Amino acid sequence: MRIIALLLAGCVTQDWPAWRGAKGDAKLDGFKPPATWPKELQRGWQVEVGEGHSTPALVEGKLYVFARQGGDEVTLSLDAASGKELWRDKLAVDAEFMLQSASKPHGKGPFSSPSVAGGRVFTFGIRGTLTCLDAKEGKVLWRHDFKDRLGTPYPQWGAAASPLVLDGACVIHVGGDKKGSIVSLDVATGKQKWSWDGDGPGYATSILATVGGKPQLITQTQYKAVGLSPADGKLLWELEYKTNYDQNSVTPVVLGDLVILSGTARGVTAYRIGGGKPEQAWHTDDVAMYMSSPLLKGDRLYGFSEKRKGQFFCLDAKTGQAFWTAGSRLGENAALLDAGEVILALATPRPDGNDPSHLIVFDAHEKAYAQRPPIKVADTPAWAHPVVSGRSIYIKDKTKLTLWTIP
Amino acid sequence: MNRLSLVTVSLLAACGTSSGPPANEPARRSATVETREGGGGGDWPEWGRTPSKNMMSEAKNLPFELDPGKLKPDGTPDLATAKNALWAVKMGSQTYGNPAVANGRLYVGTNNEGRGDPRFKGDYSRVVCLEAATGKEIWTLTIPKLGTGKVGDWEFLGVCSHPTVVENRVYVMTNRCEVICLDVNGLADGNQGVQDEANYMAFVGTTPGKPVEMKPTDADIIWRYDMIYELGVFPHNITAGSPLVVGDIVYLSTSNGVTYDHTELPSPKSPALIALNRKIAERPGVTPAEMLVGEEASRISKRIFHGAWTGPAWGEVGGKGVLLFPGPDGFAYAFDPNPVKDADGFGIFPEKWRYDCNPPDLRYKNGDKTQPLKYATLGGGPSEIIATPVFYKGRFYAPIGQDPEHRPGPGNYTCIDLATGKKVWDVRMDRSLSTSSIVDDLIYTGDLSGWLTCIDANKGTILWRYNTLAEIWSSTLVADGKVYVGNKDGMLSVFATDRMKKLADELGPGLEVEIESGKLVLKKGEKAAREISGDEVGQIFREAKFPAELHCSPIVAQGVLYVATMRHLYAFKAGAK
Numbered sequence: 001m002r003i004i005a006l007l008l009a010g011c012v013t014q015d016w017p018a019w020r021g022a023k024g025d026a027k028l029d030g031f032k033p034p035a036t037w038p039k040e041l042q043r044g045w046q047v048e049v050g051e052g053h054s055t056p057a058l059v060e061g062k063l064y065v066f067a068r069q070g071g072d073e074v075t076l077s078l079d080a081a082s083g084k085e086l087w088r089d090k091l092a093v094d095a096e097f098m099l100q101s102a103s104k105p106h107g108k109g110p111f112s113s114p115s116v117a118g119g120r121v122f123t124f125g126i127r128g129t130l131t132c133l134d135a136k137e138g139k140v141l142w143r144h145d146f147k148d149r150l151g152t153p154y155p156q157w158g159a160a161a162s163p164l165v166l167d168g169a170c171v172i173h174v175g176g177d178k179k180g181s182i183v184s185l186d187v188a189t190g191k192q193k194w195s196w197d198g199d200g201p202g203y204a205t206s207i208l209a210t211v212g213g214k215p216q217l218i219t220q221t222q223y224k225a226v227g228l229s230p231a232d233g234k235l236l237w238e239l240e241y242k243t244n245y246d247q248n249s250v251t252p253v254v255l256g257d258l259v260i261l262s263g264t265a266r267g268v269t270a271y272r273i274g275g276g277k278p279e280q281a282w283h284t285d286d287v288a289m290y291m292s293s294p295l296l297k298g299d300r301l302y303g304f305s306e307k308r309k310g311q312f313f314c315l316d317a318k319t320g321q322a323f324w325t326a327g328s329r330l331g332e333n334a335a336l337l338d339a340g341e342v343i344l345a346l347a348t349p350r351p352d353g354n355d356p357s358h359l360i361v362f363d364a365h366e367k368a369y370a371q372r373p374p375i376k377v378a379d380t381p382a383w384a385h386p387v388v389s390g391r392s393i394y395i396k397d398k399t400k401l402t403l404w405t406i407p
Numbered sequence: 408m409n410r411l412s413l414v415t416v417s418l419l420a421a422c423g424t425s426s427g428p429p430a431n432e433p434a435r436r437s438a439t440v441e442t443r444e445g446g447g448g449g450d451w452p453e454w455g456r457t458p459s460k461n462m463m464s465e466a467k468n469l470p471f472e473l474d475p476g477k478l479k480p481d482g483t484p485d486l487a488t489a490k491n492a493l494w495a496v497k498m499g500s501q502t503y504g505n506p507a508v509a510n511g512r513l514y515v516g517t518n519n520e521g522r523g524d525p526r527f528k529g530d531y532s533r534v535v536c537l538e539a540a541t542g543k544e545i546w547t548l549t550i551p552k553l554g555t556g557k558v559g560d561w562e563f564l565g566v567c568s569h570p571t572v573v574e575n576r577v578y579v580m581t582n583r584c585e586v587i588c589l590d591v592n593g594l595a596d597g598n599q600g601v602q603d604e605a606n607y608m609a610f611v612g613t614t615p616g617k618p619v620e621m622k623p624t625d626a627d628i629i630w631r632y633d634m635i636y637e638l639g640v641f642p643h644n645i646t647a648g649s650p651l652v653v654g655d656i657v658y659l660s661t662s663n664g665v666t667y668d669h670t671e672l673p674s675p676k677s678p679a680l681i682a683l684n685r686k687i688a689e690r691p692g693v694t695p696a697e698m699l700v701g702e703e704a705s706r707i708s709k710r711i712f713h714g715a716w717t718g719p720a721w722g723e724v725g726g727k728g729v730l731l732f733p734g735p736d737g738f739a740y741a742f743d744p745n746p747v748k749d750a751d752g753f754g755i756f757p758e759k760w761r762y763d764c765n766p767p768d769l770r771y772k773n774g775d776k777t778q779p780l781k782y783a784t785l786g787g788g789p790s791e792i793i794a795t796p797v798f799y800k801g802r803f804y805a806p807i808g809q810d811p812e813h814r815p816g817p818g819n820y821t822c823i824d825l826a827t828g829k830k831v832w833d834v835r836m837d838r839s840l841s842t843s844s845i846v847d848d849l850i851y852t853g854d855l856s857g858w859l860t861c862i863d864a865n866k867g868t869i870l871w872r873y874n875t876l877a878e879i880w881s882s883t884l885v886a887d888g889k890v891y892v893g894n895k896d897g898m899l900s901v902f903a904t905d906r907m908k909k910l911a912d913e914l915g916p917g918l919e920v921e922i923e924s925g926k927l928v929l930k931k932g933e934k935a936a937r938e939i940s941g942d943e944v945g946q947i948f949r950e951a952k953f954p955a956e957l958h959c960s961p962i963v964a965q966g967v968l969y970v971a972t973m974r975h976l977y978a979f980k981a982g983a984k
Contacts, residue, residue, distance in 0.1 A: 098667075098668050100557070100667075101667070101668055101669040101784060102784065102810070102812035102813060104784055104785055105785055105814060156557065177556065177557075242500065242520075242563065244501060244563075244956075244973075245561075245812070246562070265895070265955065265956050265973070267954075280480060283478075283480070285478075285897065285954040285955065307876075307877065307896045308876040308877065308896065309857070309876050309877065328876055329876065350814070352785045352786070352814075
């Protein structure tokens with residue numbers, strides 16, 4: 001985690017270089033909630049950036065936004081203080097492109113969030129094109145569409161996983177229906193270091209975790225979850241994990257030797273990963289996540305269930321027992337951030353409407369769900385995660401990026 | 408031309424109180440429509456129980472309180488933790504083919520997941536025959552996938568058609584866009600009809616494979632009719648629907664539809680509705696062309712919005728049969744079920760009338776007939792009829808709706824006089840694919856926003872509604888003074904119909920029911936018109952949480968309530984453990 005040592009009103013401003021932060025755990029370090037949450041936040045700049053669910057990255061005072069403008073996917077670099085555009089890259093993506101018709105509510109993407117590391121920006125477009133850009137000037141350093149090695153290079157609902165950058169490699173699951181590869185590419189050259197060839201991609205981002213003392217890349221694929229060796233891509237374990245209409249979308253989390261998975265109408269299941277075949281440790285159907293990924297705080301799992309038209313929950317991650325489930329009709333999705341004492345959730349309505357989105361703040365406690373009045377932060381559905389740094393909160397809604405400040 | 412003898416079929420004895428082993432006996436099934444009185448509810452041999460497709464039963468003593476209990480670590484139901492459950496079994500991972508029960512056997516469509524038969528590894532579809540009293544498996548039809556992927560036979564969806572059981576035959580549509588007729592006894596009593604089961608089950612897509620070794624626990628296929636080969640049908644995503652059998656004739660929708668991306672209709676000349684003669688189909692050496700005795704020629708397929716997934720219901724006007732067809736173009740159709748030959752010798756159902764169930768503002772921009780609206784999965788615009796229409800007291804009842812993947816949107820419920828084709832009333836509601844239950848002139852139906860709605864069948868007034876808080880893909884069941892409805896969250900809600908009727912009479916129509924902290928709150932507008940608490944709540948409302956989605960509809964047969972989740976099948980009986 002790269003932390004800029006600027007103390008501002010008791011908060012540490014923090015970089016947010018990738019989907020769910022630098023460690024992929026959606027954890028904000030050093031966030032100090034206000035003694036009393038205001039009814040509304042102070043609105044700063046607002047910029048029209050384009051469509052899509054992609055969460056911006058924030059590194060050293062610059063935002064990297066990945067969005068659709070017309071038939072192009074654009075990568076924008078903005079000055080985080082002013083919203084001023086510093087550079088842009090664009091790629092036409094509409095030719096020979098078709099998503100499953102039921103995906104229309106979510107638009108044509110992009111859904112994947114940029115990752116920034118070592119002065120490079122990595123984006124993964126809706127059609128499965130991986131691009132590496134120079135973070136300073138936006139120059140394309142390399143770009144792969146993987147068409148030469150796969151059939152349709154994107155899954156039916158559109159590529160959605162975000163690039164994972166580690167140890168000089170960019171890891172991403174590429175491919176389409178039933179056929180894909182998790183590839184590790186050299187960040188400098190774009191050349192392949194290794195490839196695991198197998199199932200088609202799901203929509204969740206790979207995580208790097210230590211399971212049973214062993215570092216692993218864990219990925220939800222189209223029909224499975226797999227653990228790979230990050231050094232060479234060797235398959236360490238796999239288990240079948242299917243959701244209706246192939247919608248594996250939830251970021252896995254790891255507690256000790258448990259890998260916790262969820263998916264639409266699949267409940268939540270923890271698998272024990274030992275040396276042999278993964279075994280189910282616990283399962284609950286009380287809650288199920290669809291596109292929202294959970295937070296692990298100690299051995300408590302907080303999340304947003306699709307049941308009852310949207311409710312929050314807190315589970316014992318060791319047993320699957322629910323401490324509480326709370327609310328109903330909270331929205332169709334919620335992007336959760338672990339802000340220490342509290343959890344920040346950007347609750348969003350259905351993506352195809354024009355209903356507003358709200359920031360819901362609740363105590364990170366298993367005893368009870370203590371919610372504060374929701375704070376409206378967008379006039380339209382906001383499916384990207386909020387990006388929080390110090391007292392600044394960047395919200396990407398349907399087409400705009402807005403800076404809000406906690407007074 | 409093989410015509411129906413309507414007089415004959417209407418004189419057949421009433422269906423369904425028999426139990427015990429299936430018998431090779433003469434037709435006991437009636438074409439009598441609407442509700443069948445008496446008999447303790449009898450069997451549930453087809454979608455909607457009878458040809459009128461009214462999701463109701465005369466069954467008595469059904470459990471108000473039920474609990475599926477927990478699952479064991481291997482995913483099988485743990486009966487020790489259940490309440491009023493006779494038995495429960497694990498199904499495939501996706502179970503859309505609603506159960507049918509006849510003569511002591513239950514037939515249900517599911518997929519192959521978790522089955523463990525070494526002959527069939529991977530994605531297959533299945534029709535499973537179980538002993539209705541115990542849930543013990545008797546035989547299984549295993550159907551290979553077409554290999555089209557999501558275009559025409561979506562992976563893992565299994566058999567989505569509700570079987571229809573008549574005498575010793577089961578009729579069902581397969582994922583391969585076939586109509587298939589099975590022997591209720593499976594191969595245990597020898598192989599009747601076609602002899603190529605071993606080759607059929609060996610297909611890999613459309614390529615023949617090595618014949619599968621057959622067992623007595625495999626299905627016995629009597630005949631098959633392939634709608635892709637014979638009619639040029641282009642099934643959209645999957646083949647669904649339920650065969651309607653009246654006399655010797657099997658009526659069904661073809662699932663013809665649009666391309667994967669919804670941009671084209673590849674087979675606009677294929678019929679959306681056909682009829683096969685099931686007796687001719689059993690003759691040795693018969694050709695498919697001889698099986699086909701009727702089809703619509705109303706050019707419905709030129710106007711299909713999405714897919715012709717829903718079959719017809721049967722009604723009567725002046726003692727004569729009428730086919731009520733839910734148009735995949737949003738129109739209600741009434742056809743004479745007696746085909747007449749056209750110039751080319753094809754049997755054609757004369758169209759008696761059609762009625763557009765889409766109100767003008769959904770069909771046309773601002774209601775202006777010169778500006779038709781395009782079909783849209785999102786937002787406004789017209790929808791098809793995907794629920795099966797119900798014939799009740801001389802009228803056609805159905806909502807418009809869309810594939811649930813298209814999400815909630817504006818809908819409309821229409822009541823049409825079957826004799827004239829004129830609208831009696833319509834009322835706005837959300838898109839729905841729920842087939843209605845109509846009892847005592849009250850309609851119960853669900854919708855994609857999760858509302859269970861009770862409508863006055865004579866006036867179209869909404870008496871009360873309840874938000875189940877998750878999409879309803881299945882249909883209601885009304886029996887024994889209760890309405891049962893399941894939703895996507897796996898929640899089965901049960902209301903006492905008489906109590907709710909009394910409350911609506913007392914407080915006036917338009918009630919919205921909410922459950923708040925154990926209280927039943929009846930709201931009119933934003934105001935609470937009545938609050939009910941304590942033990943009385945349990946006399947009016949119950950709910951049971953199932954471990955998977957309730958996309959199948961609850962049914963009742965011989966006093967047993969069957970509830971299929973996506974992954975399990977439960978049998979409940981009041982007083983069972």
